Amino acid sequence: MDKTLLLNQVGNIFVEKMPFNRFLGISIQTLSAEKAQIQLPWKDDFIGNPTQKILHGGVISAVLDNVGGLLAAASIIAKLPEEELHSVPNKLATLGTIDIRTDFLRPGRGEYFIASATLIRSGNKVCVCRMELHNEQGIQLAFGTGTYLVG
Amino acid sequence: MDKTLLLNQVGNIFVEKMPFNRFLGISIQTLSAEKAQIQLPWKDDFIGNPTQKILHGGVISAVLDNVGGLLAAASIIAKLPEEELHSVPNKLATLGTIDIRTDFLRPGRGEYFIASATLIRSGNKVCVCRMELHNEQGIQLAFGTGTYLVG
Amino acid sequence: MDKTLLLNQVGNIFVEKMPFNRFLGISIQTLSAEKAQIQLPWKDDFIGNPTQKILHGGVISAVLDNVGGLLAAASIIAKLPEEELHSVPNKLATLGTIDIRTDFLRPGRGEYFIASATLIRSGNKVCVCRMELHNEQGIQLAFGTGTYLVG
């Protein structure tokens, strides 16, 4: 089995097989062992504030959690020796967020949004990611820190 | 103006005027200066895991953020002297989540869910809430801590 | 080997063998698989604010981390079958805090302080504790949430 192919499959699962992610309408821009980046479109359904056209904080936490979890999945694949790649589906089935912190920096205004994650701790059982959310103009709206169970 | 009436209005705004909350379908069970409790129905759109019928972590963070923010709003109303209640709309317009931490305890299984919040720090500028999510059987699924700008 | 004896040994290590904990001067009040409680004396060395006699935030984070870590250690011992108790020292050597959040509620005033921890997620690899700090009058000063690597 090929790691690039596996990464693509994982990306497809996130985007197409998770009902809540289909609602969000995310698409994957980058997915490697070091970095994940996804795009979130604007949808009126995401509005949290009735008087201003800004994202609900829950949408922001969700997309940050997604991009961190995606990178955690990629890091599992990257670490496995070729002969153990068959265990990827089992490992992904137990992948989960232990805790996440979101810091909201500015009102969530934009035409579309980019969420990105980098790996800051990569262990056999737990990995930790830092995440950021920017709008299409490059203005940072939020960031997060997520701890994921990977083993 | 009457504080109970104001609380009801705030509850209505959360439930009916915020598009993302309408998607979530939350309803308010309790709303006082000390405690807020909301109910989240099950919807297939909330599924995060394609092989198991469990809530996406982002839905959990969103509903915890909602119940904490609702309590923060109630605490603003509770503290204001009668003669300043006219300033409630302005104050609510600037109410916002500064940061939130969600701890995921168990897979988000259930027929419906109850999110509750209690106030642990109540200041003039900032309040801090602790939140919990249980399913209809009383099993705790997650908890959170949120810091809200209230002044 | 006896679990109660092991718990006592772990408590002694925390109190007597860790140089920073000797500086803090903590003593153990309760240590079981469900709850840990330690006492912190007042020392002028703990003062953070030069004009007020209150604890430095770092002392508060440290004592919360201690009581959570102590409970994580107790939970390791509690879960092990009798025939594997010989592996406790190895397991404790790899026990570590992954992340901790401290929420400061009130100025750290008191004659002495009680930090307590309860286990909210108890897994084979990771456990999560909630911690609280009160002074001798029962006034809550801070609380925390810690994620610990236990396996």
Place this chain on the structure above:
Amino acid sequence: MDKTLLLNQVGNIFVEKMPFNRFLGISIQTLSAEKAQIQLPWKDDFIGNPTQKILHGGVISAVLDNVGGLLAAASIIAKLPEEELHSVPNKLATLGTIDIRTDFLRPGRGEYFIASATLIRSGNKVCVCRMELHNEQGIQLAFGTGTYLVG
């Protein structure tokens, strides 16, 4: 009054007037409105693990909180118009940490340590800092996120 002079005074208060910081032995490397950096020496009193010469997690949280709080103080000074600089002592007296999250990445080994902070949200009431801890070899040991009350 001169802002540079005020920054120096604030630095001196952190280093010399706070008893717990004197115990830590921190010194200030950089202090501006955008960035703060402090140095922590190695001391055997900081050891958390009796079998390994590594920092206690509480020392790490404390030094991260310090450098974030120092930057929050600098940001207060930077924002004030000249004619209001006389209010700095009052403002600093109410400066406080609301919450802090520490993520531990690697065992705290080193001959000395550098903690640095950058401002990621700078409001009139609340600011948020991200902090990092490296050892003298440039290896990152921990990072943190702190929310500070500044107004």
